[in-house]
Amino acid sequence: MKFSDGQLERYSRQIILKEVGVKGQEKFLKAKVLIIGTGGLGAPAAMYLAAAGVGTVGLVDCDKVELSNLQRQIIHSTGDVGKPKVVSGQETIWDLNPEVEVVTYQEWVSAANIADIVKDRNYDFIIDATDNFPAKFLINDACVLMSRPFSHAGIIRFQGQTMTYVPGQGPCYRCVFVTPPPPDAVPTCRQAGVLGVMGGIIGTIQAAEALKYILGTGELLTGRLLTFDASTMNFRQITLARRATCQVCGDCPTISELIDHEQAVCGQK
């Protein structure tokens, strides 16, 4: 691959890293990352991946930008209120790095469409930046069944956590959390609130995991749950075992096709 002068200058600060170099930059330019949710977590993840020169970034979100999003979803601006989030996100990315191919999917993921979305560009890595448990379990199950690596994350109040699944290397999200909680059984950001920076901190870690996976360098958060508490500034890592009884990746899996746990319909609030 031949780099233009503009590319060499744009990416110079990472090309000089021995872990990146021109080979790594080539990998970034060829890589395809799907970001499901363009909210608090997806916004910084999308922007950093685009800035690094990830060649194809897919954005999945059915929502339109609301004023209450802007406290944390920094990919959207005041003038974007009312716009589909995927369109607003695409515009921000193209301002930042016009070389990135941004593929937009203005829909919620469901059992009916997630496999097609993942296969659409044959995405290499998936970022779960959703806020709800049905979507998180669906993304997990789809990635396990389709053998795709993904980064899981969640944030609430001053807390966040994230883990990475790589097929064949450690537990999946369902190993840890087994089954979605009933609606409204555990507090959500909408009810409990969230400090805006939590999406920045945790979503940026998700982007770092994607970049490391693409490069094939470093140690991913496989078999480890990273938790962060901004009120004490404590990061902790909890070693996670695979659960032999996991319904999707265990020894006798019972989930062999995707199911919707309770899914919002596009346009429904």
Place this chain on the structure above:
Amino acid sequence: MHIMVNGKEVELSQSVSIRQLIVSQEVATPEYVTVQLNEEFVSAAELDGTLLNDGDVVEFLYFMGGGQAKS
């Protein structure tokens, strides 16, 4: 005896079950917490019968949503 709970040392005057620890530690949403004992998952059915020993390491893992703001 001392055990570790989410990275913090907790002193117990006697051995208790994980279920009792969940109550005494005032674990939020106890029905939906994932429990690990010494890096192994403990199923919900085992919480009453699993007694804690000195030096045990317990992790309570919580559901966290967040990210995109969909209801």
